[in-house]
Amino acid sequence: MSEYRGYEGNSLEFLKANKIAVGDSVKIIADIAYSGIIMPRYEHSDDKHIVLKLKNGYNVGLEIAEIKNIEKNQDTEKIIEKSERIEKIEGLPKILLLSTGGTIASKVDYRTGSVTPVLTAEELNASVPELAKIANIDAEVIFSEYSENIQPEHWLQIAKKINEYSKSDYAGIIIAHGTDTMHYTSSFLSFALAGFSIPIVLVGSQRSSDRASSDAALNLIGATKFITTSNTKGVYVVMHHDENDETIACHIGTRVRKNHTSKRGAFQTIGDNPAFIIAENQIQKNIKEDFFKINEFYPRINLDTKVVLVKYHPGYDPGLLEKIIEMGYKGIIFEGTGLGHIGRTMYDSVKKANEKGIFLGMTSQCIDGRVRMTVYESGRDLLNLGIIPLENMIPEVALVKTMWAIGNSRNIEEIKKIMLRNIASEISN
Amino acid sequence: MSEYRGYEGNSLEFLKANKIAVGDSVKIIADIAYSGIIMPRYEHSDDKHIVLKLKNGYNVGLEIAEIKNIEKNQDTEKIIEKSERIEKIEGLPKILLLSTGGTIASKVDYRTGSVTPVLTAEELNASVPELAKIANIDAEVIFSEYSENIQPEHWLQIAKKINEYSKSDYAGIIIAHGTDTMHYTSSFLSFALAGFSIPIVLVGSQRSSDRASSDAALNLIGATKFITTSNTKGVYVVMHHDENDETIACHIGTRVRKNHTSKRGAFQTIGDNPAFIIAENQIQKNIKEDFFKINEFYPRINLDTKVVLVKYHPGYDPGLLEKIIEMGYKGIIFEGTGLGHIGRTMYDSVKKANEKGIFLGMTSQCIDGRVRMTVYESGRDLLNLGIIPLENMIPEVALVKTMWAIGNSRNIEEIKKIMLRNIASEISN
Structure with a gap:
C-alpha cells in the first residue's frame, strides 16, 4: 500500500510537509483536538480534506485549511481502547442492541486499508454517547459478518436470539446489520416473528467507513428514538431518509429495498412513503393504527x-430452468417482465416444474407496481401453467417468504395459501 | 366469458337496462358521438364508466352519467376497417415507423377479452391523425410480438432492418415495441448501431388496452416531435414522463429501465434526468452537445x-453457478449486493469460472449507483478472482452488452476491453 494512498494535490502536500503518512496515529488541533489514525482515501474528488479514524471507530474529515497543528502520537500500538462502560440512568426505557457485523460495527485495518467488522456491540453503544440519554442499552454480539456473507442460517440465529426476549422488559430490540442484505434479513424476521410484542429495528451504516462521514451514529440514535416514541410493533429498517443529517426513515421490514449502492438515503419503501419519519425530534406516522393485523405471537423460525430467484430476460435459456428442476428445488420465484410475464420459450419447463409440485411465484423486475396476469394472453397462459401472481410483493421478499413458507408447511397447497396471505404487510394496497 | 365481464354496480345496470353486452358494437352519443365495441373490464374500482374500443384501435372510458343515447350498430362483423392511406404533405420531414408488436400496436379480441398484437404499422399511423401534420411517415411491420417474447434474434432482425436505412433520407426511425423488454432492445440497438446517422426511437404504450385510456397516441406524437426537433442522434426510449398528459420523456437507450408495472411514467432514466423532456411543444435538452462521442458509424450486428444474469441473494446455491459453468456459458453478469458483493460461499465457483475464461462482470441489484469493489475486503477478494466491476451500468444493460461484446470479439481480453469502454453512454458520471 502506498504511504499516501488516495491523497493528492493539497492534502498530499500537507501530509508530506508534516511527515505524516497513512496509518500514522496523530493528534490534530483544529476547531477542537482530535486523536486518531490517518485513513487512506479511495475517492479522488477532493484534495482539501484528510480523513481521520477516531478512537471510537468513526471517521471524520478534517479540512486542512482549518488544521492548526498536527503531530504523531507516541502510542502507535493500541489504537482502539476498550470503551468504558456507559452509566445507566434509572427510569429510561431499556433497549437490547444485538450486533451482527457490517459497516456500522466496523473498524478500519490501517495496514491494509480495508474495513473489517470487529467493533463489539458494547463499543458501538459507547461510541455514540447520545444513546445513553435516551435509553439504557444492553449490548450483545450475535456474530460478526458483512451482510453479503449473511446466509439463511444467520437469519435463523438472529430470530432465535430475539425470540429469547419475547417476554423481556425491553422496549425494543435493535439489530446492527450490514446494509447489503438488511432487507432480506428484515423480511425473514417479519415472517418468522410476526406479532412479536416489541419493535425489532434493523439499523446499518450506509456511508462506508473510508469516507469522511459516517451515518452510523445518527442511524443508531434514530432507531433508539423510534423505539422509545413510535408506540408500534413489527420489524423495521431504520436508516437515513436522504442526504439531510436530520431526517430518519423507518421502513416496514417487508416493503423496503436498498435502491442505491452508496448514498445515505439508499433505503426506500417501495411504492409508498416510509411508515414513520423522524425529523427534528418529531415522529410522523404514515401508517394506520391497526397496521399490523397479526397480534398473536406465534414464532415460526424455520x-x-x-428456493431460487429467476430473473427472466430476453435470451434466458429454458435449459437453466431444467437444471433447477433437476437439482430438486422446491420453489421458484420469477422476476418476470412488466405485469408478470416470461417468454413462451419457458412454458414447457414451467409446466414440468408445476407437475413436479414446485411452488411457482410471479413478481416483477419493475420492482414497483403490482403483477397482473389477466390482461394479456401470455399472463393467462402462465396462470394456466400454475404460476401464482404475488401481488406487489418485492421479488427479494417473495424469495425469503417462499423459503419461510416451505420451511413451515406440509404440502404445496399450504405453501400457496401462506404465500397469498398477507403476514407482515408484504402485500399492500 | 361472462357477458358483462368486469362490470358491476351502476355500469352493469346501465348495460343491462340498454340490452348491451361486452363485445357489442355500439353507437353512443355523449359529449360527441362514438362508435366502437364495449370492452370487458378487469378492474373493479369504478362502476361509473363503460369502456369503448374505438375503430382506430384505441380505448376510451365514457362516464355513464354523460351518455345521452346508446344503441347497437348493425355492422357487428367488420370491426376495424383497413385505414385509408394518409395524405402526405410535401416538405415535412420523413420518418420511418417500424412495428414489432406490443400493446401500442394491439387490438382487443372482444370474444376472449384478451389483447393481441395485430394492428399494422399503417393502421397505427392512421390511427393517430396528428402525426401526418408533423411528418410524412412510412410504416412497415417487422414482426408482431409482445415484448416478453422478444428474443435476441429479434434484436438482430430489428438492427438489420434499421441498418438498411443507414443512408436514407429519413429524419429518424420509430420502433413501436412492447414495453416489457423495450429497454433490453434499446440497449442492443445502442451497441450494435452506435453512431447511426439519425435518431432511433423506441416507443410503446404502457397503459394496457383494457383500461379507459391509452397513452399510445401521445407517445407516438412525442416520438415524432422528438425526431423532428431534437437535432440529435443515438437510440432513445420515448414514453410518458409522468401521469401528466402533456409531458414526454426521452431516455437514453442504455440508461433507461421500466420501474413500474403499470403506470404511465414507468420508464425512468436511472440516476439522472431524462436526456430530453418535451412539454407543451417545447423541447428541453438535459445532455451536452457532444453527448454521443462515437460519430463514426460502424455496425456490429452480432x-x-x-450469457446469464446471476442475481445473488442470501442462500444462493453455488451449485447453480457450477451448472452454469458446465453448460458452457461464456459470460456471467452478477447482480451483486450493495457496492458489488457476493457471499464468500461463491468464491470457489467464481474462481473456476474465471479459470475457464468466462467473462465475469459485476453490477448491483440496487440498480442505482456505482459498483465499487475496493472498499471492503470482500470486494477486493472478488477483484482478485477476476470479476470486472462495471461502473454504473444497469444490470440488464450489462447483460445485453456482454452478449454483444462476446458476439463481436475474438478473445476474453477483447471482451473485457469492450465491456469497460463507454460505447453508448451505458456508463455515466
Missing part, C-alpha cells in the same frame, strides 16, 4: 433454502 | 446468447 425455512427451506431450496 | 451477439452470443451464452
Whole structure:
C-alpha cells in the first residue's frame, strides 16, 4: 500500500510537509483536538480534506485549511481502547442492541486499508454517547459478518436470539446489520416473528467507513428514538431518509429495498412513503393504527433454502430452468417482465416444474407496481401453467417468504395459501 | 366469458337496462358521438364508466352519467376497417415507423377479452391523425410480438432492418415495441448501431388496452416531435414522463429501465434526468452537445446468447453457478449486493469460472449507483478472482452488452476491453 494512498494535490502536500503518512496515529488541533489514525482515501474528488479514524471507530474529515497543528502520537500500538462502560440512568426505557457485523460495527485495518467488522456491540453503544440519554442499552454480539456473507442460517440465529426476549422488559430490540442484505434479513424476521410484542429495528451504516462521514451514529440514535416514541410493533429498517443529517426513515421490514449502492438515503419503501419519519425530534406516522393485523405471537423460525430467484430476460435459456428442476428445488420465484410475464420459450419447463409440485411465484423486475396476469394472453397462459401472481410483493421478499413458507408447511397447497396471505404487510394496497 | 365481464354496480345496470353486452358494437352519443365495441373490464374500482374500443384501435372510458343515447350498430362483423392511406404533405420531414408488436400496436379480441398484437404499422399511423401534420411517415411491420417474447434474434432482425436505412433520407426511425423488454432492445440497438446517422426511437404504450385510456397516441406524437426537433442522434426510449398528459420523456437507450408495472411514467432514466423532456411543444435538452462521442458509424450486428444474469441473494446455491459453468456459458453478469458483493460461499465457483475464461462482470441489484469493489475486503477478494466491476451500468444493460461484446470479439481480453469502454453512454458520471 502506498504511504499516501488516495491523497493528492493539497492534502498530499500537507501530509508530506508534516511527515505524516497513512496509518500514522496523530493528534490534530483544529476547531477542537482530535486523536486518531490517518485513513487512506479511495475517492479522488477532493484534495482539501484528510480523513481521520477516531478512537471510537468513526471517521471524520478534517479540512486542512482549518488544521492548526498536527503531530504523531507516541502510542502507535493500541489504537482502539476498550470503551468504558456507559452509566445507566434509572427510569429510561431499556433497549437490547444485538450486533451482527457490517459497516456500522466496523473498524478500519490501517495496514491494509480495508474495513473489517470487529467493533463489539458494547463499543458501538459507547461510541455514540447520545444513546445513553435516551435509553439504557444492553449490548450483545450475535456474530460478526458483512451482510453479503449473511446466509439463511444467520437469519435463523438472529430470530432465535430475539425470540429469547419475547417476554423481556425491553422496549425494543435493535439489530446492527450490514446494509447489503438488511432487507432480506428484515423480511425473514417479519415472517418468522410476526406479532412479536416489541419493535425489532434493523439499523446499518450506509456511508462506508473510508469516507469522511459516517451515518452510523445518527442511524443508531434514530432507531433508539423510534423505539422509545413510535408506540408500534413489527420489524423495521431504520436508516437515513436522504442526504439531510436530520431526517430518519423507518421502513416496514417487508416493503423496503436498498435502491442505491452508496448514498445515505439508499433505503426506500417501495411504492409508498416510509411508515414513520423522524425529523427534528418529531415522529410522523404514515401508517394506520391497526397496521399490523397479526397480534398473536406465534414464532415460526424455520425455512427451506431450496428456493431460487429467476430473473427472466430476453435470451434466458429454458435449459437453466431444467437444471433447477433437476437439482430438486422446491420453489421458484420469477422476476418476470412488466405485469408478470416470461417468454413462451419457458412454458414447457414451467409446466414440468408445476407437475413436479414446485411452488411457482410471479413478481416483477419493475420492482414497483403490482403483477397482473389477466390482461394479456401470455399472463393467462402462465396462470394456466400454475404460476401464482404475488401481488406487489418485492421479488427479494417473495424469495425469503417462499423459503419461510416451505420451511413451515406440509404440502404445496399450504405453501400457496401462506404465500397469498398477507403476514407482515408484504402485500399492500 | 361472462357477458358483462368486469362490470358491476351502476355500469352493469346501465348495460343491462340498454340490452348491451361486452363485445357489442355500439353507437353512443355523449359529449360527441362514438362508435366502437364495449370492452370487458378487469378492474373493479369504478362502476361509473363503460369502456369503448374505438375503430382506430384505441380505448376510451365514457362516464355513464354523460351518455345521452346508446344503441347497437348493425355492422357487428367488420370491426376495424383497413385505414385509408394518409395524405402526405410535401416538405415535412420523413420518418420511418417500424412495428414489432406490443400493446401500442394491439387490438382487443372482444370474444376472449384478451389483447393481441395485430394492428399494422399503417393502421397505427392512421390511427393517430396528428402525426401526418408533423411528418410524412412510412410504416412497415417487422414482426408482431409482445415484448416478453422478444428474443435476441429479434434484436438482430430489428438492427438489420434499421441498418438498411443507414443512408436514407429519413429524419429518424420509430420502433413501436412492447414495453416489457423495450429497454433490453434499446440497449442492443445502442451497441450494435452506435453512431447511426439519425435518431432511433423506441416507443410503446404502457397503459394496457383494457383500461379507459391509452397513452399510445401521445407517445407516438412525442416520438415524432422528438425526431423532428431534437437535432440529435443515438437510440432513445420515448414514453410518458409522468401521469401528466402533456409531458414526454426521452431516455437514453442504455440508461433507461421500466420501474413500474403499470403506470404511465414507468420508464425512468436511472440516476439522472431524462436526456430530453418535451412539454407543451417545447423541447428541453438535459445532455451536452457532444453527448454521443462515437460519430463514426460502424455496425456490429452480432451477439452470443451464452450469457446469464446471476442475481445473488442470501442462500444462493453455488451449485447453480457450477451448472452454469458446465453448460458452457461464456459470460456471467452478477447482480451483486450493495457496492458489488457476493457471499464468500461463491468464491470457489467464481474462481473456476474465471479459470475457464468466462467473462465475469459485476453490477448491483440496487440498480442505482456505482459498483465499487475496493472498499471492503470482500470486494477486493472478488477483484482478485477476476470479476470486472462495471461502473454504473444497469444490470440488464450489462447483460445485453456482454452478449454483444462476446458476439463481436475474438478473445476474453477483447471482451473485457469492450465491456469497460463507454460505447453508448451505458456508463455515466
